[in-house]
Amino acid sequence: MSKDTCEKLLIELQKAQNKICELKDSLDYQKVRHLRESERKYRKIFEESTDYIFTISFDGYFISANKSALTKFGYSSEEISRIHFLDLIDSSFHSLIKEISNKKQPVHTYSEPYELLSHTRNGENVWIEVRTRIISENNQLSGIQVVAHNITERKKGDEELRESRQRFMEIAELLPGIICEMDLSFRLTYVNKMGLKTFGFTEDDYKRGINVSELIPDDMLEKKEVDMYNLCHGDYGNPVLYTLRKKDKTPIYVIINSAPIVKDNDVVGMRTCIIDISDRVIAEKKLRLSEERFRTIYAESPIGIALFSSEGYMIDKNRSFKNMFAIKNDTEIHLFIDVSIPVEKKEKLLNGEGISLEQQIKSDTGIDSRYYDWAVTPIGIQELGPSVFLAQVQDITEKKLAQELRIKKEREATARAEAMVAGLRRELLQKATFNNMVSRSPQMKKIFEILPQIANAAANVLVCGESGTGKELIAKSLHEMSCRKNKPFIAINCSALPDNLLESELFGYKSGAFTDAKRDKPGKFALAEGGTIFLDEIGDISSAMQVKLLRVIQEKTYEPLGGISTVTANVRIIAATNKDLPSMVKNGEFREDLYYRINVVTITLPALKDRRCDIPLLVEHFISIFNARYGKSIQGIADSTLERLLAYDFPGNIRELQNIIEHAFIFCKEPVIEQSHLPGALKDTKTDEINAVSRIKNLSELERIYIKSILEESGGNKVKAAQRLGIHKATLFRKMKQLGLTENFSRQSTNS
Numbered sequence: 001m002s003k004d005t006c007e008k009l010l011i012e013l014q015k016a017q018n019k020i021c022e023l024k025d026s027l028d029y030q031k032v033r034h035l036r037e038s039e040r041k042y043r044k045i046f047e048e049s050t051d052y053i054f055t056i057s058f059d060g061y062f063i064s065a066n067k068s069a070l071t072k073f074g075y076s077s078e079e080i081s082r083i084h085f086l087d088l089i090d091s092s093f094h095s096l097i098k099e100i101s102n103k104k105q106p107v108h109t110y111s112e113p114y115e116l117l118s119h120t121r122n123g124e125n126v127w128i129e130v131r132t133r134i135i136s137e138n139n140q141l142s143g144i145q146v147v148a149h150n151i152t153e154r155k156k157g158d159e160e161l162r163e164s165r166q167r168f169m170e171i172a173e174l175l176p177g178i179i180c181e182m183d184l185s186f187r188l189t190y191v192n193k194m195g196l197k198t199f200g201f202t203e204d205d206y207k208r209g210i211n212v213s214e215l216i217p218d219d220m221l222e223k224k225e226v227d228m229y230n231l232c233h234g235d236y237g238n239p240v241l242y243t244l245r246k247k248d249k250t251p252i253y254v255i256i257n258s259a260p261i262v263k264d265n266d267v268v269g270m271r272t273c274i275i276d277i278s279d280r281v282i283a284e285k286k287l288r289l290s291e292e293r294f295r296t297i298y299a300e301s302p303i304g305i306a307l308f309s310s311e312g313y314m315i316d317k318n319r320s321f322k323n324m325f326a327i328k329n330d331t332e333i334h335l336f337i338d339v340s341i342p343v344e345k346k347e348k349l350l351n352g353e354g355i356s357l358e359q360q361i362k363s364d365t366g367i368d369s370r371y372y373d374w375a376v377t378p379i380g381i382q383e384l385g386p387s388v389f390l391a392q393v394q395d396i397t398e399k400k401l402a403q404e405l406r407i408k409k410e411r412e413a414t415a416r417a418e419a420m421v422a423g424l425r426r427e428l429l430q431k432a433t434f435n436n437m438v439s440r441s442p443q444m445k446k447i448f449e450i451l452p453q454i455a456n457a458a459a460n461v462l463v464c465g466e467s468g469t470g471k472e473l474i475a476k477s478l479h480e481m482s483c484r485k486n487k488p489f490i491a492i493n494c495s496a497l498p499d500n501l502l503e504s505e506l507f508g509y510k511s512g513a514f515t516d517a518k519r520d521k522p523g524k525f526a527l528a529e530g531g532t533i534f535l536d537e538i539g540d541i542s543s544a545m546q547v548k549l550l551r552v553i554q555e556k557t558y559e560p561l562g563g564i565s566t567v568t569a570n571v572r573i574i575a576a577t578n579k580d581l582p583s584m585v586k587n588g589e590f591r592e593d594l595y596y597r598i599n600v601v602t603i604t605l606p607a608l609k610d611r612r613c614d615i616p617l618l619v620e621h622f623i624s625i626f627n628a629r630y631g632k633s634i635q636g637i638a639d640s641t642l643e644r645l646l647a648y649d650f651p652g653n654i655r656e657l658q659n660i661i662e663h664a665f666i667f668c669k670e671p672v673i674e675q676s677h678l679p680g681a682l683k684d685t686k687t688d689e690i691n692a693v694s695r696i697k698n699l700s701e702l703e704r705i706y707i708k709s710i711l712e713e714s715g716g717n718k719v720k721a722a723q724r725l726g727i728h729k730a731t732l733f734r735k736m737k738q739l740g741l742t743e744n745f746s747r748q749s750t751n752s
Contacts, residue, residue: 074121465605468655487531495540
């Protein structure tokens with residue numbers, strides 16, 4: 001039933017009701033019955049209408065509703081009378097409804113349709129198109145009659161159409177090509193931004209109007225008319241090549257693919273996709289122009305160039321190739337037969353990879369040979385294999401003979417140099433080795449000179465220095481050079497144990513001294529009887545332990561835990577620390593009397609960064625140790641790797657260097673330790689010192705680097721540098737002259 005028919009029936013029903021009221025007291029019974037039957041007919045139509053028909057009061061509550069309205073909203077006729085109309089309408093439309101209800105329109109006139117979003121009882125959202133009119137009873141306005149039509153599906157369709165249009169617009173703007181629409185007079189009705197940019201137009205140009213005909217040169221107009229005719233008569237979908245003009249009249253080469261825009265079975269315009277191929281067209285022209293030039297280069301090239309088929313037969317060759325092999329016909333050389341290609345390289349070639357190889361061709365006499373360097377590349381790889389092989393050949397006979405002679409001389413020179421370097425290294429290590437310690441630095445040499453004197457004395461010794469500088473090696477050397485060398489050397493790390501365990505480790509304990517003490521255990525002092533005890537990290541012991549240790553040093557006696565008798569200790573004490581004990585004494589953290597008891601003789605070891613000249617020696621020393629331990633035969637360390645080590649500050653000192661070399665041994669499978677074998681922290685080390693050091697080629701270069709670094713650290717003062725190097729000043733001047741360092745430090749020399 002149409003909306004107009006429904007509205008007319010409602011009006012007739014209202015008239016019938018009004019007429020019945022007028023004839024209520026009339027004696028014309030037949031007329032009343034006729035009117036009641038008319039009312040029932042119209043009410044039946046009202047109830048069975050598919051449109052939603054309902055009446056609401058001026059304050060917004062439902063008065064009546066037909067079956068369709070009750071069913072859609074989900075209420076019974078009794079329930080809906082308690083429902084306010086605004087409760088079923090989305091809040092965004094409340095002001096509109098209130099505005100409509102306040103307008104008192106003529107009784108028989110329906111309002112213009114308007115759309116509302118309603119909510120059903122089960123929460124469903126329903127769009128309805130509504131018309132309203134004011135109704136009256138007994139000439140009194142009684143409410144608002146509403147006729148509503150479900151337009152949800154139409155709204156969904158409108159939304160999908162809008163979204164589809166929006167997607168088209170977004171896609172068109174993202175495409176690298178040009179998308180445009182035009183009417184039959186070639187006036188643009190839509191163009192994306194790429195189209196405006198490509199042809200040099202602005203948004204204002206588009207708003208004023210752009211006619212594509214103005215972009216078509218005169219010689220293309222006839223083609224335009226033919227293409228438009230074909231488009232209007234169903235022949236479309238085939239891309240065509242055009243030469244168009246931009247806004248500034250410069251030519252542009254494009255491919256155009258068009259489809260008609262049809263409305264009511266008539267073509268009203270066309271939709272076009274345009275791709276700018278100007279770069280490709282220009283490139284093709286340049287390619288054609290250069291083709292002949294490259295053909296000339298190919299023919300006259302001094303390199304032999306030939307093309308072979310996938311089966312290996314010669315297709316083409318240039319003059320140089322022909323002269324190299326004295327070719328008379330194209331069948332004299334077969335790529336896979338005449339050229340000795342190893343099996344693995346042949347497989348690579350057939351799989352589409354390029355190869356290179358060297359070919360030796362002996363003369364007829366068998367004495368002289370010619371050497372050729374081949375570079376073969378597959379061209380035109382297809383599913384069934386390469387279609388062509390490109391071979392480039394160079395005669396390298398003279399180069400080969402010169403290279404062999406040079407290699408022979410270099411090997412002889414290398415052998416002599418290696419023998420000399422090996423001898424120098426052995427001599428250097430022998431001179432720099434002292435009782436299992438390796439050093440040639442002036443600081444360590446001074447320590448080596450006084451060690452025998454300290455070893456022969458019975459006084460306690462305090463060894464100071466950073467962690468990893470070799471304090472325990474010094475203690476062992478003192479012991480091995482002393483008269484106690486045939487007795488034990490016992491070392492204990494005082495910082496590694498708490499007080500109770502440290503006391504039992506030092507002095508031992510008797511059976512039953514504490515739980516689980518089931519038998520006597522001698523302490524470190526007892527084990528070192530007659531020998532030497534090394535107390536490492538003595539600065540970390542507690543005050544209570546300091547008192548007990550002081551007694552042992554003063555009285556040469558101690559009592560084991562749980563013991564009742566005093567034990568005499570005939571032990572030489574060597575202590576070591578990496579802390580500033582004088583400051584600790586001053587701050588009350590270390591007993592002054594104990595400090596002076598252990599500090600009869602002090603040996604201070606320099607950090608490794610202050611004796612960089614020892615790094616190469618230590619590296620050689622550790623390589624020999626780890627070769628024996630790991631069963632390897634690593635020959636040495638690469639120059640660039642040694643540069644990294646020389647530039648590193650080694651906060652862990654010699655122990656860290658030893659760990660670095662051991663780490664390298666684990667991962668090194670080559671004869672030489674490379675940078676890739678170092679720990680991660682050293683792989684990326686970049687300092688100004690590394691950049692200043694050139695690659696070390698021999699021992700002289702290493703010596704040059706070392707002397708230069710000492711001179712720089714000494715501020716160019718030759719006297720100080722000679723003292724640090726442990727050599728005479730005249731010797732330093734001679735070495736600087738030999739190594740080319742005199743000019744670099746001439747100004748400092750004057751100041752010196």
